Amino acid sequence: MAILYRIHPDNPQTDRIERIVADLRQGAVMLYPTDTVYAIGCDLNAQSAVKRVRQLKRMANDKPLTFLCSSLSNIAQYARVSDPAYRLMKRLIPGPYTFLLPATKLVPRVVMNPKRKTTGIRVPKSPVCQNLLSALGNPIISTSAYAPSEDENPLPQLGLERMKLFDALESWVDLIIDTDFDPGFEVSTILDMTQEIPQLVRQGRGWQAAQAFLE
Numbered sequence: 001m002a003i004l005y006r007i008h009p010d011n012p013q014t015d016r017i018e019r020i021v022a023d024l025r026q027g028a029v030m031l032y033p034t035d036t037v038y039a040i041g042c043d044l045n046a047q048s049a050v051k052r053v054r055q056l057k058r059m060a061n062d063k064p065l066t067f068l069c070s071s072l073s074n075i076a077q078y079a080r081v082s083d084p085a086y087r088l089m090k091r092l093i094p095g096p097y098t099f100l101l102p103a104t105k106l107v108p109r110v111v112m113n114p115k116r117k118t119t120g121i122r123v124p125k126s127p128v129c130q131n132l133l134s135a136l137g138n139p140i141i142s143t144s145a146y147a148p149s150e151d152e153n154p155l156p157q158l159g160l161e162r163m164k165l166f167d168a169l170e171s172w173v174d175l176i177i178d179t180d181f182d183p184g185f186e187v188s189t190i191l192d193m194t195q196e197i198p199q200l201v202r203q204g205r206g207w208q209a210a211q212a213f214l215e
Contacts, residue, residue, distance in 0.1 A: 002031070002170045009033075009179040012131045021135040023175055029053060030175035031145055031166070034068075035126040036096045036188045036205050038145040038165055040173065041068075044138050050110050053141055056172055064113040066098050066120035068140045070133040075099075075121050078106050078139065085193040091213055094125040096205035098188045111141070118194055128179060144187060145169065 003023075005016050024030065024043045029052050031040055040056060042049035044067050053065065069075045072086070072093050079101035081089065089099060103112045103119040112119040122142060124130065133140060145165060162182045170176065189210050190202035200211060 002173050002176045004166070004176045004178060006178050006180070007128055009181050010127055012128050017131050017135050020175060020177070021132065024136060024140075028174040029056070030177060031169050031173045032128065032132075032177040033126065033179050033181065033183045034129055034142060035094075035124045035183065037183055037185060038162070039142045040145050041141040041143070043136060044108065044111065044141060047108060047110055050108065050141060053143060054110075057143055059143075061110070062114055064119045065111045066122060066142050067111065068122050068124055068129055068133060068142045070130060071123060074139075075101070075123065078104055079119065079121055080104060082193070082196070084196065085198060088191070088198055088213055089193070092206075092210060093123040095123070096125075096188045097210060098122050098190045100190065100192045100194055100201065102194055116194075120190070122188060128177065
């Protein structure tokens, strides 16, 4: 049974954030709200927890996992950012965007695409996410939440209400963060920053703003 933490969406309680972070450092997997959808995540450096996330999502080892960073300067530690990519990202961060970037050696192999050596990185606008990142001091894995069905095949979250999602996943994760707010079902916009000219890969929340900058 997962531990439920009720957190204020705009002014997260410090003591609760600290308790969550202590568990993340010990390898806990959590269900938490981002500025797009509910996500399943853990400490980027907790390898056993990252493997659990992959198992829960039925993700192949060659599919990169997205993770959250606190800022653009923080991203630079985990990815190589070209000048065109930097200019675009500076305009969009923080926000509902996932950037595909060449990974540095700080990114664990279990997270990145082993062939392309790329990874997906986000800088969320959510105060809860930012407080968790600040207290943890490490990036946090962020993959959209799925609810396992009775035959253990994951079903997409889209259309699933927050409390139903909690009920479906409480036996699969260690922690659940509830802000009494549904972030919605619109996923992040994905931008491929590995080429000289950034490309829009997936239209999600905020894609029009990204498209305008690309043009």
